[in-house]
Amino acid sequence: MLARMAPVLVFLFFAACLSPVKAMAASDPAPLPVPGDALVRPDGYQVVWNDDFKSGSVPDPNRWHHETSRNRQGWYNGELQYYASEHRDNARIENGRLVIEARPEDLSSMGLDDWSGQRFSSARLTTRGHASWRHGFFQIRARLPCITGSWPAIWLLPEHQDMVWQGGEIDIAEAVGYEPGTVYHAIQTAKRNFINGNHEQGESRFNYCGGFHDYQLLWTEDRIVIGVDGKVRFAARPRGFDRKMILILNVAVGGAWAGARGIDTEAFPARMEVSSVTVWQKADRR
Numbered sequence: 001m002l003a004r005m006a007p008v009l010v011f012l013f014f015a016a017c018l019s020p021v022k023a024m025a026a027s028d029p030a031p032l033p034v035p036g037d038a039l040v041r042p043d044g045y046q047v048v049w050n051d052d053f054k055s056g057s058v059p060d061p062n063r064w065h066h067e068t069s070r071n072r073q074g075w076y077n078g079e080l081q082y083y084a085s086e087h088r089d090n091a092r093i094e095n096g097r098l099v100i101e102a103r104p105e106d107l108s109s110m111g112l113d114d115w116s117g118q119r120f121s122s123a124r125l126t127t128r129g130h131a132s133w134r135h136g137f138f139q140i141r142a143r144l145p146c147i148t149g150s151w152p153a154i155w156l157l158p159e160h161q162d163m164v165w166q167g168g169e170i171d172i173a174e175a176v177g178y179e180p181g182t183v184y185h186a187i188q189t190a191k192r193n194f195i196n197g198n199h200e201q202g203e204s205r206f207n208y209c210g211g212f213h214d215y216q217l218l219w220t221e222d223r224i225v226i227g228v229d230g231k232v233r234f235a236a237r238p239r240g241f242d243r244k245m246i247l248i249l250n251v252a253v254g255g256a257w258a259g260a261r262g263i264d265t266e267a268f269p270a271r272m273e274v275s276s277v278t279v280w281q282k283a284d285r286r
Helices: 002-027
Strands: 045-051 081-083 091-094 097-104 120-122 124-126 136-143 150-158 169-174 182-188 200-205 213-219 224-228 231-236 245-253 270-282
Touching: 045 136, 081 245, 097 245, 120 245, 136 150, 136 169, 136 245, 150 270, 169 213, 169 224, 182 224, 182 231, 200 231, 245 270
Parallel strands: 081 120
Antiparallel strands: 045 270, 091 097, 097 120, 097 270, 124 245, 136 213, 136 270, 150 169, 150 245, 169 182, 182 200, 213 224, 224 231
């Protein structure tokens, strides 16, 4: 009897030992992609928000909010722009494209209550109050300016956050005009950010000011993957990214980074053109 049971006991013993290992392995996230891999929208995702800028002369107020909250105090990083609210020179629809334009401008005679001496005007558009998302596939088709002193950015922040990185920041694409061959991608958190010098960052090397490109983000439970034109450029685990986020499109001027080599005022205005913004999510997240 014991002899006949031995093989069964051995089998059960090994099954018991291996089962936790298999369960643990099954719960491990898949490896992250590497730069150069294809970045495609996953199956089963549906459009939940988009703007293709085909109508109107200014950004749709039902989709876009003009962020002006720090004009009086001054914007972060020593930036020099005043973000105008609904000023057509700075944010408009032109030839089926959204144009965000930073301009050298004397604002002293305009009677602006929140003006604090800035020599440049620009616009910072967000989806605050209109749309926010946790996870999804984002694609923004845009042409970025490459004038020295300009700082265009396409990025995400939690809706109720004022640059303390609680809930994270996702920089889909940002560039400084004196580096026309590099677009930066990054994620920032309260513990890992550019101030501490330990944030996670990737780069795309190409002449970004030469034309329109698709700037893309895949954000899921286990990964943040950023790409350009269907190719992965940066990937990381989304540690601490637990809140819905809004999309931000802006062109800053100067500051510690973009102004490090001066500002070519004669070359301004600096414009970012956006032909479409689309967000997809899994059908069960709608």
